[in-house]
Amino acid sequence: MISSNLIPLDALSRLPMAEIASLPAEELARLQKEADAALRQAKLILACLDGALTQKYADRAKAARADVQKDFGVARFQDGAVTVVADLSKKVEWNxxxxxxxxxxxxxxxxxxxxxxxxxxxxxxxxxxxxxxxxxxxxxxARTVRPGKESFELIVDGEGV
Incomplete structure (x- = not known):
């Protein structure tokens, strides 16, 4: 049975940081776990969508760049009522x-x-x-050490390693 006191993940962005910080550790752990799962799912969906867009538009974008004798950069073309803006960045590496x-x-x-x-x-x-x-x-x-971004993983006793 789910407690009615649980804060929905999508409500976090509307709460003041101090209010979120005052939540019990178990609730923060649950929210962190849900947020991680939602992020993984969103990244998977975005990768699928990006792959489909590449499959659908890569050849047209390449042709549009070729029309203006460019290998890289922005190409614009229409697909019905939609303007497609394809941006192919240049990555230069030097030996x-x-x-x-x-x-x-x-x-x-x-x-x-x-x-x-x-x-x-x-x-x-x-x-x-x-x-x-x-x-x-x-x-x-010649060496300077600066702290990176600190991260916290919350593991509820008995649930994690």
Whole structure:
């Protein structure tokens, strides 16, 4: 039997945050579980819909871009009374090894590579933590640690791992 005191998931967006925060932990756990399930379902539905739209319109969008000699970007066309706006973004990836070679070449020719490329340095945290202390101490002044977004999972006793 479902208690009439249970807050429906769709009512949460209309409640003040303080009121939600004051709910019992068991109720928050139930709402979190329902919200996670609803999100998974919504993502599944969205993936199905996106797949159907791609199947239906990808060829027309490609043809519309070809008409204006574009491989990427926005294509607009009509399907009855509906304007379809298909946006194909461009994802460019650069080969880091080849770029490093080009930077060296630009330097050797007396040019400043910073005029042509942005150079970013990264250190994998897993690598950093496995280094010897003397090496880590060299890098420490260049390292800043900020907290990420904290998350909470509520598990009702006896229901979870």
């Amino acid at each position: 880091q090894g080849k770029l490093a070679g080009l930077v060296d070449r630009i330097k050797s020719e007396g040019e400043d590579p910073h005029e042509y490329v942005e150079i970013t340095y990264r250190v994998a945290e897993r690598n950093y933590t496995s280094w010897p202390l003397n090496l880590r101490s060299l890098f420490q002044p």
